[in-house]
Amino acid sequence: MSDQTIDAPGAVRPGEELDEARLAAFLQAQLGGQGPLEVAQFPRGYSNLTYLLRWGGRELVLRRPPFGAAVKSAHDMGREHRILSALHPVYPKAPRPLAFCPDESVLGAPFYVMERVRGLILRAAAPAGLNLSPERMGAMCAGLVNTLAELHALDYAAAGLADLGNPEGYVARQVSGWARRYAAARTDDVPAIEAAAAWLAANQPPTGGAALIHNDFKYDNLVFDPTGPARVIAVLDWEMATIGDPLMDLGTTLGYWAEPGDPPALRGFSLTSAPGNPSRQALAEAYASRSGRPLDHLLFYYVFGLFKVAVIVQQIYARFRAGHTRDERFAALIHLVRACGAMADRALERGRISALFD
Numbered sequence: 001m002s003d004q005t006i007d008a009p010g011a012v013r014p015g016e017e018l019d020e021a022r023l024a025a026f027l028q029a030q031l032g033g034q035g036p037l038e039v040a041q042f043p044r045g046y047s048n049l050t051y052l053l054r055w056g057g058r059e060l061v062l063r064r065p066p067f068g069a070a071v072k073s074a075h076d077m078g079r080e081h082r083i084l085s086a087l088h089p090v091y092p093k094a095p096r097p098l099a100f101c102p103d104e105s106v107l108g109a110p111f112y113v114m115e116r117v118r119g120l121i122l123r124a125a126a127p128a129g130l131n132l133s134p135e136r137m138g139a140m141c142a143g144l145v146n147t148l149a150e151l152h153a154l155d156y157a158a159a160g161l162a163d164l165g166n167p168e169g170y171v172a173r174q175v176s177g178w179a180r181r182y183a184a185a186r187t188d189d190v191p192a193i194e195a196a197a198a199w200l201a202a203n204q205p206p207t208g209g210a211a212l213i214h215n216d217f218k219y220d221n222l223v224f225d226p227t228g229p230a231r232v233i234a235v236l237d238w239e240m241a242t243i244g245d246p247l248m249d250l251g252t253t254l255g256y257w258a259e260p261g262d263p264p265a266l267r268g269f270s271l272t273s274a275p276g277n278p279s280r281q282a283l284a285e286a287y288a289s290r291s292g293r294p295l296d297h298l299l300f301y302y303v304f305g306l307f308k309v310a311v312i313v314q315q316i317y318a319r320f321r322a323g324h325t326r327d328e329r330f331a332a333l334i335h336l337v338r339a340c341g342a343m344a345d346r347a348l349e350r351g352r353i354s355a356l357f358d
Contacts, residue, residue: 006226007121009040009052015326016041016049016067022106023062027055027113030099047316048075048239052116059118060098064111067325078102080239081112086160093147093235117234119223122271137276139230140219145283147232148217148253149290152246156212165242167210174248175200175304182311185318188334192341193314196307199348205297208247215240217249218256219270247301250287254280255305255340259354265332265339281354302353303344310340 012018024037033056042050049067053060065075078100087094100112122140126132156162179197214221216237223234257280258266258273267273278286280302288295313333320330347353 006118007042007123007127007223009042012039012041012051013327018051018062018107023053024055026099026101026106027053027060030101031055031058031060031113033058047312048077048237053113059116060113061095061116062111062113064107065109066319067108075109075239077110077112080241083161083164083238083241084112084114087238090159091151091154093232094238095234095236117223117236118226119233120226120229121223122219124220124268124270126271126274132271132274132276134276136229137271137274138278140224141277141283142286143224143230143232144217144219144222144253145286145290147222147235148214148249149287151214151217151235152211152249152291152293154212156243159212161212161243164212165244167207167243167245170210170242170244171204171207171248174244174308175204178308178311182307182314185311185315187314187318187321188337190310190338190341192345193307193310193337196303196310196341196344196348200300200304200307203300205300208245208293208297210243211246211249213242213244213246213249214238215242215244215249215252217253219272246291247293247295247297248304250284251301251303251305252308253305254284254302254353255307255309257283263339263342265335266343269336279354281352284353298353299347299351303347306340306344306347310337310344313337313340 018039020037020039024035027037028034035055038054040052042052047066049064051062053062063077063080065077081097081100084094084097088096095114095117097112097114101107102110104110120127120130156164179201182193182197214235221235221237222232223236225231225233256270256272258270259279260273262273284295284298313336316330317333317337319325320327320333
């Protein structure tokens with residue numbers, strides 16, 4: 001596998017530039033070494049911004065909130081840095097954090113810096129030069145499932161993260177919280193999303209237990225070993241991690257998981273509909289086999305995953321509509337919100353999570 005398949009950054013997008021002089025001064029004070037400083041930006045990602053820094057012969061990654069973000073709790077850099085600091089010693093797939101800056105005068109918002117993990121990341125399109133055969137795709141999916149189950153089995157109390165969240169009443173808080181976020185970010189009339197919110201409020205299952213959950217677990221938040229793509233070497237983007245029902249984590253993964261017959265807006269978001277990937281039902285069953293957790297209320301968790309994805313996307317689209325970001329990728333995100341609503345509507349109509357549009 002060539003270096004072409006390693007996840008690579010590009011030029012910094014207009015309006016998302018960093019103050020390189022102030023950043024260099026911070027790096028020198030915190031990490032030592034000398035410049036020159038080189039800054040590039042990873043091209044994907046719709047939430048927190050991620051940059052590659054080359055400094056003193058090292059490759060570093062900087063994470064900061066998006067410009068114009070109004071939901072501060074969703075972009076808490078101090079919290080994400082704390083999670084990585086606790087996790088990395090006991091879970092090496094969490095990248096090693098190096099420095100946190102709460103001082104907004106440096107870059108306009110709090111940020112942190114961590115070590116770069118070089119590897120293969122599956123975005124919406126396969127990297128140039130990578131042959132994603134059905135066999136390789138299936139192996140990578142197995143790596144995803146194994147990593148999710150492994151994460152949910154982690155002793156979070158031993159890692160010092162018992163106070164990260166309150167598992168009691170977690171499902172109810174999530175349903176009501178995401179409904180409030182949708183109402184605050186709503187721009188267009190999408191009745192299916194409103195109906196999904198009402199159904200979730202009325203059909204909550206008993207708790208599925210407590211675990212450390214990632215809350216945004218999908219292909220493009222995983223780094224695969226370039227020499228053996230079934231092996232996950234890092235899990236990225238811990239901003240929404242907490243202690244809660246692990247089946248809610250599975251539901252979010254299923255919400256992102258598109259099948260060949262799904263709406264184009266959803267299929268274009270990831271590679272999960274490529275040959276070799278299992279159906280949503282098969283993915284959930286593989287997780288259940290690996291984790292030992294039952295799937296009695298899988299429809300609820302899947303509809304919640306779709307609703308949550310829709311709200312995340314709606315918040316980003318609302319920022320674009322308000323002029324807080326000029327990233328033209330965001331202009332079409334309302335179609336993804338509608339697609340999530342259509343998927344939730346069809347799932348509730350048919351009472352199943354797979355092959356909804358066959």
